[in-house]
Amino acid sequence: MRRNPVRTELRIRRVPPNPTRRWLKYAANTITAANLSLGLLSVLLSSMHLFHWAAVALMVAVLFDRLDGSTARRLGIASDFGRELDSLSDLVSFGVAPALLVYTQVYMEHLPLVGGALSMVYVLCGALRLARYNVQRFSGGFLGVPITFAGGVLGLLSFVSRDVHLLGFAAAEILLSALMVSKIPIKKF
Numbered sequence: 001m002r003r004n005p006v007r008t009e010l011r012i013r014r015v016p017p018n019p020t021r022r023w024l025k026y027a028a029n030t031i032t033a034a035n036l037s038l039g040l041l042s043v044l045l046s047s048m049h050l051f052h053w054a055a056v057a058l059m060v061a062v063l064f065d066r067l068d069g070s071t072a073r074r075l076g077i078a079s080d081f082g083r084e085l086d087s088l089s090d091l092v093s094f095g096v097a098p099a100l101l102v103y104t105q106v107y108m109e110h111l112p113l114v115g116g117a118l119s120m121v122y123v124l125c126g127a128l129r130l131a132r133y134n135v136q137r138f139s140g141g142f143l144g145v146p147i148t149f150a151g152g153v154l155g156l157l158s159f160v161s162r163d164v165h166l167l168g169f170a171a172a173e174i175l176l177s178a179l180m181v182s183k184i185p186i187k188k189f
Helices: 019-024 026-047 051-075 080-110 113-136 147-159 166-181
Strands: 141-143 184-188
Touching: 026 051, 026 080, 051 080, 051 147, 080 113, 080 147, 080 166, 113 141, 113 147, 113 166, 147 166
Parallel strands: none
Antiparallel strands: 141 184
16 A cells, blocks of 8 residues: 655643653652751751751751752753742741741840840841842842841851851841842852
8 A cells, every 4th residue: 555645743742741840840849848848847946945056957958948949940941839839938937947047046035025126136137138039020139138148147146156256146237237228239159
């Protein structure tokens, strides 16, 4: 049998979806969820007065925060949902968690009202910084210190707290709060 050369049939072979590729789209959000979980763990550890472990959870959260965005960009799976989830996770992990850690470790016993006010201002400045970042797009950098950096510094100070005076914590919290809402341009690293 001869086929008609004018009439050819195209057979489209349906390729089954790659199950590995299907799950890759969740990789960055899973890393972000781990960041959030570590922030919540830090809150719980702070409330149990396990301050060094709470600080360690914050440091590991910094690593996960660094990985989630780069994973999304490398795999081409960045999304608006992922960006919003990352901001909410950052507010918990690097806003609420370090503020509660410093409050319970340093301020609660000696300066509960002043320390509470400083911690609230820190969290509010972190929220303002994240909100500004979400509505403005910057090329190659940030305006103000990222909340991840500020939370990491407070976590590190908490970890070495025997060497830091109460006024050192207060100064650090005030300075980091101001730097987060500042308009100082900072390059991404």
